[in-house]
Amino acid sequence: MLARVNTRDDSARIGRPRVRTKLDLSPKKRPSTARGEQTYRAVVAATARLLERDGYEALTTNHVAERAGVGIASVYEFFPGKHAIVAAVVEQMVESVIADLAVGLEQAFAHGDDPITEWIHAMFGAIARRKRLYTVLVQEVPFLWQVPAVLSARGRLHELALRARALRPAATASPHAEAMTHLVPIMVANAVIDSVIRPPHGIEPEALELAVVAAVKRLVR
Numbered sequence: 331m332l333a334r335v336n337t338r339d340d341s342a343r344i345g346r347p348r349v350r351t352k353l354d355l356s357p358k359k360r361p362s363t364a365r366g367e368q369t370y371r372a373v374v375a376a377t378a379r380l381l382e383r384d385g386y387e388a389l390t391t392n393h394v395a396e397r398a399g400v401g402i403a404s405v406y407e408f409f410p411g412k413h414a415i416v417a418a419v420v421e422q423m424v425e426s427v428i429a430d431l432a433v434g435l436e437q438a439f440a441h442g443d444d445p446i447t448e449w450i451h452a453m454f455g456a457i458a459r460r461k462r463l464y465t466v467l468v469q470e471v472p473f474l475w476q477v478p479a480v481l482s483a484r485g486r487l488h489e490l491a492l493r494a495r496a497l498r499p500a501a502t503a504s505p506h507a508e509a510m511t512h513l514v515p516i517m518v519a520n521a522v523i524d525s526v527i528r529p530p531h532g533i534e535p536e537a538l539e540l541a542v543v544a545a546v547k548r549l550v551r
Contacts, residue, residue, distance in 0.1 A: 353473050354410050355417035361408070370408050372398040374422055377415045382462045386416070386470035416471060421479040423460065423467065428486050430456040435490055439497040446550070447543050449494070453518065454539050457526040465527040487515035514549055518542060 361367040376398035380389055391412055395402040409415045434452025438445040457464055467474060474480060491511045525538040 353413050353476060355414050355473065355477055357408050357414055357418060358406075358410055359408060366408075369398075369400055369404050372400060373405055373408065373415060374418045378419045378422070378463055381416070381419065381466045385466055389416070391415070413473060416467075417473075417477045417479075419463075420467060420471070420474065420477045423463065424479040424483055424486075427456050427460070428483075428490075431487075431490055432493075435494060435497075439494065445494075445498065446546055450518065450522070450543050450546065451539065453522045454526065454535075454542075457522055458535075461526055464523065468523070468527060483519075484516060487519060488512060491515045510550060514546060518546060521545075 357370075361370040373394060377389065377394050380393055380397055384393075389412060391405050391409075392402060394412075394415060395405045398405070405415070409418070431449075431453060434456070435449055438448030438452060441448060488511065491514065495507070495511060521542050525535070525542070529535060529538065
């Protein structure tokens with residue numbers, strides 16, 4: 331899950347992509363053998379660690395190859411360049427966060443007491459566990475909003491919201507249920523990400539989480 335948040339770069343705000351140039355963000359090929367899968371995963375994992383440690387601008391394919399323990403030719407066997415490797419990291423990030431949110435959703439509604447609080451807590455936890463990498467991706471990667479996984483994240487969140495409605499049918503009685511199902515996940519995603527990677531001075535994380543919970547409860551009721 332990645333959402334647009336305000337950063338120091340005003341061009342990254344909602345509705346304004348940070349770059350307009352079309353980049354090749356797809357791998358040259360996907361691995362078809364166990365050895366190729368191992369190499370592919372090693373390259374993506376090494377890139378994620380380097381992004382966390384050094385940031386986007388310092389990243390090079392030579393550094394990736396060295397950190398992954400593979401030859402530079404192996405990197406270029408699967409990826410056309412740095413941009414595509416970073417896009418693969420973003421894809422992996424989105425998939426892992428959505429998986430965490432899906433599990434959190436099922437657990438929250440299984441408990442039955444206060445599923446909204448439980449699920450929003452799971453959202454905060456999913457982003458907090460990846461805070462450093464999330465921060466680099468959102469604030470430094472200029473083509474982030476062109477990555478297909480990011481473009482599809484809104485739809486994935488909507489699917490989770492539909493699942494929440496199915497688990498709590500009584501909550502769908504509102505005449506605005508369809509619109510709320512579309513808007514609330516987007517609003518919450520932005521609020522959670524911004525709260526974690528750009529926490530306001532003097533406000534405790536717990537207070538931010540409680541504020542998001544209170545706002546969502548007012549909306550859905």
